[in-house]
Amino acid sequence: MKHNRWFVYLVGILLIINLSIYAAFKYFDAASYFRNRISLMLESSLDANVSLDQFSINEKQMFISNLKLDDKQGQFQIRVKHLYVDYNLLFVLLSNISKAKAIKEIRIYEPDVIYRYQAKKKTNTSNTDYTKWFKKLKVENGKLKIVSGLKIIKFESQLDSIDIQINNEKQSEIQLNAHTSEHSKLKLYSVLEKNRLKKLKATVSDLRLNHLIIDSKLVLNCKSSAMIDFDSRQWLYDLQLHDLDLAIQDETLKNILSVNHLFPERFRLYGNQNKAFLNTKVKSDTDLNLLLEMTVSDPFKNRKISLDYVINHFQLPKMTHVEGKINAEGTLKWNGKIGVEGIVLSDSLTFKDETAKAIQLSVKTDDLLNGKIKFQSNEMQLFKGRTSFSGNYSLKNNQIESDIQCSEIAYDFKGLSLMGNISSTVQYRKKVLL
Helix, strand or coil: CHHHHHHHHHHHHHHHHHHHHHHHHHHCCHHHHHHHHHHHHHHHHHCEEEECCCEEECCCEEEEEEEEEEECCCCEEEEEEEEEEEECHHHHHCCCCCCCCCEEEEEEEEEEEEEEECCCCCCCCCCCCHHHCEEEEEEEEEEEEEEEECCCEEEEEEEEEEEEEEEECCCEEEEEEEECCCCCEEEEEEEEECCEEEEEEEEEEEEEEEEEEECCCEEEEEEEEEEEEECCCCEEEEEEEEEEEEEECCHHHHHHHCCCEEEEEEEEEEEECCEEEEEEEEEECCCCEEEEEEEEECCCCCCEEEEEEEEEEEECCHHHCCEEEEEEEEEEEECCCEEEEEEEEEEEEEECCEEEEEEEEEEEECCCCCCEEEEEECCEEECCEEEEEEEEEECCCCEEEEEEEEEEEEEEECCEEEEEEEEEEEEECCCEEC
């Protein structure tokens, strides 16, 4: 009998609560109260200015039309045509003691979002698990425009016809589909558990990136396709760029490269959590072209990089006061230190009216920044004879040591004639010592 009495009391309390709620919505202006409370909550949590047109609420559903959210810092702007929230009001009132999800479903129609990505100071971020608040979320016919305002990279990109579905049970499943007017497509499926990513499958096809500015020096236009597949044990990824046009805006860089435009024929980055591979072939508006193939071991943690390069027809910049073109190929490695091994070739180079022909120079170092760079040339044609040299150079100390061998040379300088064979050692430490 005692247990039955408590059951009657509980039913009576719940009945009183429901009748009070019904009366509040029916005979009192509860809607205005909730409208103001929700506006204040959004303004406080998002630091945004909030406005809305229609607002209605009852014991089962809330409806908002023409919701506008404008970030006070100018980072985002959100427009929502219609928003519906279906909920269990009893669970809303008892949300602090109930593990059940109070909100049954959130439906958002025709949202239009502009997000401006900006560099911000680090702040303490919340680890709140929002998935426990609702069971389902649906977004239909949305738009997203992303504007990057970072100094290092500036671009704009837009997605249309965005549809999103989120189902929250023991795990959260997220599905997203979107496309653009230029026939770009985006598909995404992911699984989250306690805010941790358990699975991710995403594909992007033919996404156009226009006028992407890199460090105010380069302007990139291209079409991109990408794939990511993650299942908590391994990553698979593949990024490809097509129809690339890289315009050089910086005058110093133009003078160094002696080109205005680069046209990569292909660019591909792919791999898994153990190794990543990159390869690209680049042409230019001159006869300069290059080929790069890179391998990165353990790309997400202890990266080790090996880069093979081939450079053809590189015009030496005017600042070197050397006229001529070179070809180069070799390997660059990074594992805490930068190692380089390569060879430089040239048919001819001219410096102050003296021309060297049939040049071949090999270079090798295990530590480019702090160690010695060993170099050795072939026997080239110079000073009307044959000349070769070898030695080492320290980039850190700006110091060079070289042995020079000259055979059968003939050199005239301001009335001074020099003929014969020369064997010499040169050391440079801010001044030349012979």
